[in-house]
Amino acid sequence: MVSPQVSGPAMTPDPDAPLLPEGEAEAVGGAKSPLRRCIASGVVGEKDGMIRFVVGPDGTIVPDVEETLPGRGLWLTADPALVEKAVAKGLFAKAARRSVRTPADLGAQVSGLLRRRCLDLVGLARRGGQAVAGFEKVAAALRAKAIGTRSGIGLRLEASDGAADGRSKLDALSPGIPVVDIFDRGELGMALGRDDAVHAVVGAGPLVQRLQREADRLRALSKGR
Template identity: 45%
Template sequence: MTRGGREKLRDEPERKCIASGEVSPKAGLIRFVIGPEAMVVPDVAAKLPGRGLYVAADRALIARAVAKGLFARAARQPVKAPPDLAEMVEALVARRVLDLLSMARKAGDAVTGYEKVKEWLEKGQARVLIQAADGSERGKTKLRAPEGENTLISCLTAGEIGLAFGRERAIHAALAAGGLTTRVVEEAARLAGLRASASETGQRDGGNPAGKDTKDA
């Protein structure tokens, strides 16, 4: 198991984290490049030109790389890294998770709402269960994730899940098998790593808990 909760696959390309020194699959790392004016730029989609510098999807490690000047050391040149770089990366990865989840919804591969999610789980249609980090524990125990690895996503808030489904808040969601689901799981694993050492989820979502679990939430 790698940082961020991803299972290491034998043939995945690997890179070394400049903060920890560990070698891990690229999919579980955050890529950075040196942009204009020698600024460190997060490249969460791994598409920007230039030499990549990699840090594990871990908030504390990104903060360490900034504080100790590890980007400059790895790039072998003076660079500027924003002090809030870890927060920037978290926001970018969260946006990717929500965009992919929204795409899965539009493709008919994702549903929300207690009854719909329960039906998908009972029929074996659900590959992944998504439950809001700030949802009531009592409500979340009513549904069980499918058997297997990487079948539960619990790093999103109710507000974030709701945003992906075009509603104010949502506590439960499910994903069917498919290419988009694999990408959602991978990005969610990175987000979980970035949020593992952050403040409690309720503080990130304006301090409002998801509230009472309901059948249409």
């Protein structure tokens, strides 16, 4: 998704200025705006590519990957270098304007939460009849462009440790369909109610949009690792 243009200092922040201007609301540009400011870079971007954090009741920084926890959110771009920078340089305390406790393994916590959320969404798709697994079932769904009576394929899942030949055959049947390949066959199998799973598809719809977003954020946080 292309972010709206943000004029002025928001796109080229002064490195000597406060990363979160005093009094700035959590949403940049209005209560319903999708824009947020990253506390590590100072750059404004769409929240779809960012992670929300809040200060917990005991003063600990808590990842809020579902964006439901109360309190003013502190946002970071989904980039491991920026998460490390925020932890190392005490940027959460600076942004919150109070003393906070920042877990040293915060990046690992976020990745773990996103990973679990992705797999939970895969499981939800299976229970709702919106996902199938196994080479033959996936191939049939791709040819029919449907899963059962549900039309449209929204996403393919390929195990990171699966064989290349089966994947290449499915590639030929699914041009233009996004592929998520950041989970191994054991993880996919558990989410899909099987011992293991190498190939799966999820039907088009709102659920697959949520899954794609979480997978994109997880992939971004895993880059270079």
